[in-house]
Amino acid sequence: MDEIFGIPAPLLFGQLLLGLINGAFYAMLSLGLAVIFGLLNIINFTHGAQFMMGAFAAWMLLEWAGLGYWWALLLAPIIVGATGVITERLMIRRLYKLDHLYGLLLTFGIGLIIEGIFRNEFGSSGLPYRIPPQLQGSWDLGFMFLPIYRGWVVIFALFACLATWLVIEKTRLGAYLRAATENATLVQAFGVNVPRMITLTYGAGVGLAALAGVLAAPIYSVNPQMGSNLIIVVFAVVVIGGMGSILGSVLTGFGLGIVEGLTKVFWPEASATVIFVIMAIVLLARPAGLFGRG
Amino acid sequence: MASETTADAIVPAARDGRGIWGFTRPQLVALLVLAAMLVAGPYFLYPVFLMKLLCFALFACAFNLLIGYVGLLSFGHAAYFGMGGYIAGHVAKVWGFTPEVAVLAGAVVAGLQGWVFGWIAIRRAGIYFAMITLALAQMIYFFCVQAPFTGGEDGIQAIPRGSFLGSMGLSSDWSMYWFVAGIFMIGFLLIHRIIHSPYGQVLKAIRENEPRAISLGYRTEDYKLVAFILSATLAGVAGGTKALVFGIATLTDVHWAMSGEVVLMTLVGGLGTVFGPVVGAAVIVTMQNYLAEMGAWVTVIQGGIFVACVLAFRRGIVGEIANLLRVRL
Numbered sequence: 001m002d003e004i005f006g007i008p009a010p011l012l013f014g015q016l017l018l019g020l021i022n023g024a025f026y027a028m029l030s031l032g033l034a035v036i037f038g039l040l041n042i043i044n045f046t047h048g049a050q051f052m053m054g055a056f057a058a059w060m061l062l063e064w065a066g067l068g069y070w071w072a073l074l075l076a077p078i079i080v081g082a083t084g085v086i087t088e089r090l091m092i093r094r095l096y097k098l099d100h101l102y103g104l105l106l107t108f109g110i111g112l113i114i115e116g117i118f119r120n121e122f123g124s125s126g127l128p129y130r131i132p133p134q135l136q137g138s139w140d141l142g143f144m145f146l147p148i149y150r151g152w153v154v155i156f157a158l159f160a161c162l163a164t165w166l167v168i169e170k171t172r173l174g175a176y177l178r179a180a181t182e183n184a185t186l187v188q189a190f191g192v193n194v195p196r197m198i199t200l201t202y203g204a205g206v207g208l209a210a211l212a213g214v215l216a217a218p219i220y221s222v223n224p225q226m227g228s229n230l231i232i233v234v235f236a237v238v239v240i241g242g243m244g245s246i247l248g249s250v251l252t253g254f255g256l257g258i259v260e261g262l263t264k265v266f267w268p269e270a271s272a273t274v275i276f277v278i279m280a281i282v283l284l285a286r287p288a289g290l291f292g293r294g
Numbered sequence: 295m296a297s298e299t300t301a302d303a304i305v306p307a308a309r310d311g312r313g314i315w316g317f318t319r320p321q322l323v324a325l326l327v328l329a330a331m332l333v334a335g336p337y338f339l340y341p342v343f344l345m346k347l348l349c350f351a352l353f354a355c356a357f358n359l360l361i362g363y364v365g366l367l368s369f370g371h372a373a374y375f376g377m378g379g380y381i382a383g384h385v386a387k388v389w390g391f392t393p394e395v396a397v398l399a400g401a402v403v404a405g406l407q408g409w410v411f412g413w414i415a416i417r418r419a420g421i422y423f424a425m426i427t428l429a430l431a432q433m434i435y436f437f438c439v440q441a442p443f444t445g446g447e448d449g450i451q452a453i454p455r456g457s458f459l460g461s462m463g464l465s466s467d468w469s470m471y472w473f474v475a476g477i478f479m480i481g482f483l484l485i486h487r488i489i490h491s492p493y494g495q496v497l498k499a500i501r502e503n504e505p506r507a508i509s510l511g512y513r514t515e516d517y518k519l520v521a522f523i524l525s526a527t528l529a530g531v532a533g534g535t536k537a538l539v540f541g542i543a544t545l546t547d548v549h550w551a552m553s554g555e556v557v558l559m560t561l562v563g564g565l566g567t568v569f570g571p572v573v574g575a576a577v578i579v580t581m582q583n584y585l586a587e588m589g590a591w592v593t594v595i596q597g598g599i600f601v602a603c604v605l606a607f608r609r610g611i612v613g614e615i616a617n618l619l620r621v622r623l
Contacts, residue, residue, distance in 0.1 A: 043421045094605060100421050101367045102604050105561065108554060109600025116593030232550060236429040239422060269440055276433035280414050283426065287417040 012265055013144040019261020020254065021150055021219065024157030025051075025212050027253025029234045031161055032208035034243040035168070038181040039201045042092065042103030048231030049114040050206045053080045054213020055222045056118060059129050069132035069218075076214045077207035084206030088199050111228070118224035126221025153215050160211060161250045168246055177201065236279040242292020252290060316490030320621035324569050332475050341467040342539065347579045348478040349536035354559040354571030355485050356528035361557075362566030363489055364521045365501035366416075369424040370431025371529050371556050373411070374404040376548030377434060378530030379537035383450035384443055386538060393456045393464060393473065397534040404530020405523050407434070412522030416515055419504075428550060435548045449544030453537055470539060477535050481528050486568055488524060497521055558596060561603045564610025569623050573611050 004012055029047060036044045044050075057079050058072035067075065087110060095102050135149040168174040180187040180194055188194040213227075220226055241252030256275050264271040282290060317325060335344050353375050360366045378400035386396035415426045438444045445451070455464040464470045488494050499507045500514045507514050537543040546552065555578065563574025578596075585592050603610065609617055616623040 043425065091601065091605060098608075101424065102608070104367070104369075104421055104424055105557065106601060106604040108557075109597045109604065112554070112597030112600065113594050114597075116590045116595075116597060119590035119593065228550075232428055232432045235425040236432075239418075239425055239429065272436040272439075273433045276429050276436075279426070279429055283414050283417050 007265055010144050015261040015265045016258060017144075017146065017150055017154075017261075018264070019258040020154050021257070022260060023254035023257020024154050025216060025230065025253075026234055026237045026257050027161055027250045028157050028208055028212040028215075029230070030237045030241065030249040030253050031164055031246065032205040032212075033234065033238055034246065034249045035164070035208075036202055036205040037243050039177065039184075039198055040088075040092070040096070040103070041100055042095070042107065043100075043235075044202075044205065045104055045107035045231070046087070046111040046114065047107075047206075047209050047234070048227030048229075049111040050080055050084065050209040050227070051213040051216070051230065052118065052224060052227035053083070053114065054210030055129070055217040055220075055226060056122070056213075057210065058214045058217045059127055059222045062129070069135075069214075072214050072217075073211070077210040080210035080213075081203040081207030085199055085203040088202040092202065093195075093199075115224050115228060122224060124223065124225065126223040126226075129217040129222050131218040149218060153219065156215060157212070160208070164208065165246045165250070233275055236275050238289075240275075240279050240282045240289055242289025244289075245291040248289075248291025316486065318622055320616075320619065320623060321568060324623055328569070328572065329479075332479065336468065336471050341471040343579075343583060345467075345471055345474045345539045346536070347576055348474050349532050349539065350556070350559060350579050351572040351575040352478050352481045352535070353529055353532035354556050354563065354575045355482055356525045356532060357556045358560045358565065358567075358571045359485055359488065359525045359528070360521060361560060362570075363494065363501060364497050364518055366419070366518065366522070367421075367424045367557070368415075368427040368522075368525070368553075369557065370411075370427035370429075370434075370550070370553050371525075372548050372550065372552035373431035373434040374408055374526040374529035375533035375536075375552060375556070376438065376543070376545075377407055378404040378533030379543035379547050380438065380444050380450060381530075382534030383453040383537045383543035386456055387450060387453045388443075391456075392460050393458060393538050396456070396538065397477065397531055400534030400537070401527045401530040404533065405527035408523045408526020408529075409519070412519045412526070416518045416522065428553065431548070431553055432550060435545070435550070438545060438548050444543070444545075447545065449542055450537070451542050453541045453543065455538050455541065464538075474535055474539060477531065481531055482572070485528065489568070493517070493520075555596070558600055558603075560610075562599060562610055564613030564616070564623075565608075567610065567612040567616060567623050570610050570612035577611070 003009060029051060033044055033047055036042065036047075054076050057076035058069070061067040061072045061075060062069075091106060091110070092103065095106060131149045135152050138145045138147045139151070166174075168177060176187065176192050176197065180192070180197060184194050216226065237253055237256055238249070240256065241248045243249070256278065259278065260271055260274055263274040270277075286292075332348075353371070357368065357371050360368050378397075380400075381403045382396040382400035385391050385399040386393060391399070411427065411430045415423055415430065418426060439446060443450075455470055457463040458469075458473055462469065464473055489497075496507065496512055496517055499510075499512070500517060504514055533543075533547060536547070559574035559578045560571045561574065562577050563572065564570030581595070582592060585595065607614070612623050
């Protein structure tokens with residue numbers, strides 16, 4: 001087990017793990033985008049900024065309120081989700097009758113505002129966020145050392161995606177949501193408060209982004225730009241997967257993370273662009289995306 | 295759902311007839327004003343500032359060709375603008391060609407890139423189109439970070455302005471200004487000509503109702519692709535010219551923030567208006583100039599303008615004026 005395809009095994013597994021972690025973030029973020037898109041018909045360009053706000057919320061809770069990682073995991077999504085609810089109520093709501101492109105432009109503008117404010121307050125360099133004591137250290141798996149926190153991120157993200165899938169596919173609330181995605185007017189005629197559902201869906205999608213941000217805080221340094229570059233990759237992931245299916249987004253997210261990790265091993269120069277290249281190929285072969293409809 | 299489409303928001307009811315060269319009478323007046331400002335400008339304002347403004351104005355006009363007249367929102371136009379700059383810089387500095395050849399080379403490469411990317415992106419419409427163009431542009435950004443000829447983080451520096459046609463030196467800001475103003479005017483009139491050609495009419499038909507255009511026998515994909523290539527080429531011209539003006543081509547011009555800026559300029563000026571992008575570019579470049587020392591607040595202000603435009607001001611400056619005067623500008 002020293003070498004695989006002429007590559008030292010620790011390097012290979014190390015990059016695979018990094019790929020899985022990136023994939024976990026791709027999956028959680030593209031899942032949030034897909035849920036929001038399904039009901040609101042807008043692409044939430046603020047998603048990257050909201051991911052960043054999640055990480056900052058964790059940092060602020062620790063520094064200013066003394067609340068640690070586990071509290072942050074619970075509170076940050078609620079806080080950031082609440083800002084999402086306010087944004088939807090005050091601004092995004094006004095655009096539903098317009099061309100969907102305006103939603104994209106509006107959320108892009110909101111993202112710029114948020115990123116700019118955080119850059120003013122905290123500068124561009126990163127702030128450190130320590131791994132919680134319970135998750136420090138690493139396991140010896142025999143073929144590699146697995147830092148416990150990294151394993152935790154992958155498992156927690158899988159769990160969060162699974163929970164989202166269960167809520168949407170198996171609960172009454174999820175049934176309303178799916179119905180409203182198909183035909184909002186009809187669902188409203190049955191007495192469901194669709195506008196409120198839209199608001200809460202947006203809040204939930206934003207909360208999911210913030211949750212990913214909290215998970216990311218101890219891995220990447222917490223900085224205002226951490227979301228903006230990630231979100232463009234996530235857009236590519238969404239185009240590749242198509243936004244039709246929840247499990248599709250999750251699979252595509254993790255899969256592309258792994259592909260990216262492997263590219264780092266075999267052809268490091270291409271690792272930044274490989275997802276975009278895959279996107280181009282998928283578009284040529286299957287314009288609707290791997291799991292897309294129509 | 296879409297009771298007010300992009301088109302409804304931007305094109306005011308026109309009751310004016312065709313004038314000369316496809317310009318309506320109000321447009322001719324506006325064109326004369328623009329030409330007068332081009333000539334008088336350098337006597338009142340710093341020529342380098344005006345050149346920067348003109349480069350961005352042409353960039354925004356090229357972008358507007360797609361969003362305003364075909365209804366396609368490209369969120370990755372920095373890729374063509376920046377690549378045009380890199381190629382022009384390389385051709386002028388390393389290969390030592392004259393400025394007009396350098397700009398032309400930048401335009402050709404940007405156009406070819408637009409051909410490939412457009413071919414991929416027009417398979418999807420609407421927001422998917424925006425996401426795809428953004429992702430492809432990000433790919434170009436990473437390419438430019440790594441490619442040897444772009445100089446990575448340093449960019450291409452000390453690009454010589456050279457002499458026009460090998461005889462007229464452009465090292466002084468005044469002579470360079472007339473070169474840039476000429477390029478801008480040619481690009482501006484060319485876009486106007488394209489929009490008012492029979493080809494441009496088909497583009498507008500596609501924007502209004504693509505299925506109907508298809509049923510009338512138009513191969514809309516081809517029309518869209520040609521529009522994309524033209525837009526990318528002109529963005530490359532703008533980028534190449536900017537690189538020569540400042541003597542530098544850097545990663546800033548291929549970054550996604552630049553793609554956002556050109557969207558903002560066009561939105562502020564008025565989507566789908568002939569003069570809107572020029573006015574929008576003037577507003578945004580002026581703002582950046584005066585607020586330069588405010589650092590990240592510029593981003594906040596730009597985001598605020600985005601939000602304000604989308605929520606309350608969708609016609610843009612020129613669109614509002616045109617609506618007020620009930621003319622087409």
